[in-house]
Amino acid sequence: MADFLHMGGYAAFVWSAYAISGVVLIASLLLPLFEKKKIIKRIKHMLQEDQI
Numbered sequence: 001m002a003d004f005l006h007m008g009g010y011a012a013f014v015w016s017a018y019a020i021s022g023v024v025l026i027a028s029l030l031l032p033l034f035e036k037k038k039i040i041k042r043i044k045h046m047l048q049e050d051q052i
Helices: 002-009 011-051
Strands: none
Touching: 002 011
């Protein structure tokens, strides 16, 4: 198991690549959700201004 985790001396490169990929994947899932909430809030605000 230790040999697998050590990755033949390249563990720092391999595990950092996995970590960076994970961060990018999570960000690509979460950022559009936050943007969607922001857009919906902006549209609601615009509609409320039109009604007054």
